[in-house]
Amino acid sequence: xxxxxxxxxxxxxxxxxxxxxxxxxxxxxxxxxxxxxxxxxxxxxxxxxxxxxxxxxxxxxxxxxxxxxxxxxxxxxxxxxxxxxxxxxxxxxxxxxxxxxxxxxxxxxxxxxxxxxxxxxxxxxxxxxxxxxxxxxxxxxxxxxxxxxxxxxxxxxxxxxxxxxxxxxxxxxxxxxxxxxxxxxxxxxxxxxxxxxxxxxxxxxxxxxxxxxxxxxxxxxxxxxxxxxxxxxxxxxxxxxxxxxxxxxxxxxxxxxxxxxxxxxxxxxxxxxxxxxxxxxxxxxxxxxxxxxxxxxxxxxxxxxxxxxxxxxxxxxxxxxxxxxxxxxxxxxxxxxxxxxxxxxxxxxxxxxxxxxxxxxxxxxxxxxxxxxxxxxxxxxxxxxxxxxxxxxxxxxxxxxxxxxxxxxxxxxxxxxxxxxxxxxxxxxxxxxxxxxxxxxxxxxxxxxxxxxxxxxxxxxxxxxxxxxxxxxxxxxxxxxxxxxxxxxxxxxxxxxxxxxxxxxxxxxxxxxxxxxxxxxxxxxxxxxxxxxxxxxxxxx
Numbered sequence: 305x306x307x308x309x310x311x312x313x314x315x316x317x318x319x320x321x322x323x324x325x326x327x328x329x330x331x332x333x334x335x336x337x338x339x340x341x342x343x344x345x346x347x348x349x350x351x352x353x354x355x356x357x358x359x360x361x362x363x364x365x366x367x368x369x370x371x372x373x374x375x376x377x378x379x380x381x382x383x384x385x386x387x388x389x390x391x392x393x394x395x396x397x398x399x400x401x402x403x404x405x406x407x408x409x410x411x412x413x414x415x416x417x418x419x420x421x422x423x424x425x426x427x428x429x430x431x432x433x434x435x436x437x438x439x440x441x442x443x444x445x446x447x448x449x450x451x452x453x454x455x456x457x458x459x460x461x462x463x464x465x466x467x468x469x470x471x472x473x474x475x476x477x478x479x480x481x482x483x484x485x486x487x488x489x490x491x492x493x494x495x496x497x498x499x500x501x502x503x504x505x506x507x508x509x510x511x512x513x514x515x516x517x518x519x520x521x522x523x524x525x526x527x528x529x530x531x532x533x534x535x536x537x538x539x540x541x542x543x544x545x546x547x548x549x550x551x552x553x554x555x556x557x558x559x560x561x562x563x564x565x566x567x568x569x570x571x572x573x574x575x576x577x578x579x580x581x582x583x584x585x586x587x588x589x590x591x592x593x594x595x596x597x598x599x600x601x602x603x604x605x606x607x608x609x610x611x612x613x614x615x616x617x618x619x620x621x622x623x624x625x626x627x628x629x630x631x632x633x634x635x636x637x638x639x640x641x642x643x644x645x646x647x648x649x650x651x652x653x654x655x656x657x658x659x660x661x662x663x664x665x666x667x668x669x670x671x672x673x674x675x676x677x678x679x680x681x682x683x684x685x686x687x688x689x690x691x692x693x694x695x696x697x698x699x700x701x702x703x704x705x706x707x708x709x710x711x712x713x714x715x716x717x718x719x720x721x722x723x724x725x726x727x728x729x730x731x732x733x734x735x736x737x738x739x740x741x742x743x744x745x746x747x748x749x750x751x752x753x754x755x756x757x758x759x760x761x762x763x764x765x766x767x768x769x770x771x772x773x774x775x776x777x778x779x780x781x782x783x784x785x786x787x788x789x790x791x792x793x794x795x796x797x798x799x800x801x802x803x804x805x806x807x808x809x810x811x812x813x814x815x816x817x818x819x820x821x822x823x824x825x826x827x828x829x830x831x832x833x834x835x836x837x838x839x840x841x842x843x844x845x
Contacts, residue, residue: 346453350419350429353450361442369415374433422456431459431487438466444474452481459487459512467493479508487512498524504531504542514546525556532563532570544572548767557584564591566743568762576769576806585768585777592763592802593787596754597744605744605755612745761788761800773810778818781807785825803829 344360346353351371358368415437422430432451439447439462451457460482467475472495479485488503488510500515501524520528525547535542552560557580564570597605749756788801805826812819827833 461489464492520550522556529559554584561587582777589780589784
């Protein structure tokens with residue numbers, strides 16, 4: 305027995321050593337391949353860089369995926385030429401019955417990279433599509449080398465490529481090096497740890513993220529919600545989030561509703577083909593209309609208001625030196641002195657009016673303008689008492705100052721010169737565009753002892769198709785849509801609030817009264833419906 309156990313232990317040790325050796329040899333080969341790949345300098349032309357990098361990484365010629373244009377036939381011009389050469393000689397021998405070569409018959413199913421290009425030369429890759437073949441560590445290493453060299457790359461679509469947590473981490477390391485990347489599509493790639501939330505970050509300025517058919521559960525929705533809430537208020541990049549065909553229930557919809565309370569960047573949210581019922585629908589409907597703040601949010605709102613007031617107090621000395629505050633009090637005092645000073649001149653020499661006119665010429669032009677400003681404003685009784693004298697002198701002063709273009713509109717805009725208004729204008733331009741404020745600083749309303757915000761008016765497209773919503777959830781959505789006031793966004797012709805809402809194919813009949821009323825209400829807002837109706841009217845005319 306002892307000899308058998310010793311022999312079994314020796315066999316285990318030998319097998320472990322063999323596995324370690326094979327693993328070490330594989331790692332060594334990968335390191336050598338990575339060093340060889342690292343020596344290559346990419347040209348930015350994917351059709352040249354990708355095959356070269358694959359060859360240096362140890363791929364055989366038959367294993368290297370082809371680079372083809374999107375919406376093009378599966379056979380590339382190169383393969384067509386090879387097929388023609390093969391058909392001249394070996395095709396009759398290999399396929400005596402006629403037809404094309406057997407080895408190219410299934411070329412459609414071979415791994416390939418489809419690209420969408422732009423530019424006159426057609427070599428600037430805009431979008432990359434990788435569908436239906438596994439991407440391992442070696443291939444991710446090749447992508448990390450050639451993708452950043454594509455300066456026009458805006459979108460990457462990886463469908464059913466068997467991503468793992470490690471390859472997904474490699475993919476996340478590639479994205480920051482792609483300067484113009486805006487869209488990432490990861491569909492059919494379920495991850496055990498549901499790390500998709502890492503795509504939502506301030507370091508990745510993505511505009512569109514699609515995570516369809518990834519078996520995302522409520523835990524994954526919670527992580528995504530936390531990532532949305534952690535975004536900075538000035539990060540307005542992420543506009544579209546697609547979470548359709550997943551396993552999100554009422555709990556996950558509630559998590560996403562918490563993110564929509566303070567998120568002011570998301571425009572489109574797709575939650576179709578999930579397991580959301582009335583509870584999750586009501587949670588989403590609540591944040592679309594006026595909702596009450598929690599105690600924690602009220603405390604944060606007060607802190608933000610205090611910080612805002614302190615910043616305004618710190619800016620007030622600057623405003624008093626360069627802003628309108630100086631043009632109020634100091635000008636009135638100077639105008640008052642300028643009006644009183646001419647009173648003494650006529651008293652000293654009433655007979656010599658030319659001397660008084662000569663003194664008026666020698667005065668500072670600013671005091672003349674301040675005098676006109678004070679006469680227009682009617683600052684106090686002393687100034688208004690001299691209104692008749694100011695009216696008599698203004699036409700003559702205006703005639704003498706007419707050659708100076710800056711003094712023509714002194715009565716309308718009493719400014720000494722345009723250069724003196726530059727500091728105020730720069731300050732106003734710096735402050736006014738800062739309309740992107742924290743959502744807690746939005747105008748609030750107090751009633752019943754609670755503080756209500758107007759709700760999320762940024763989300764314009766919500767898709768809840770094919771869930772588990774009944775008439776109870778429909779009533780909540782209808783109340784939320786009706787509560788959204790139809791106000792114009794400043795500087796545009798569009799309205800705030802939802803413009804499209806899809807709730808069909810749920811647990812209610814198509815002839816439901818609430819559903820019909822909600823559809824009619826949304827049709828009046830749907831811009832696509834308006835355009836189609838407008839085009840139809842134009843055709844009839």
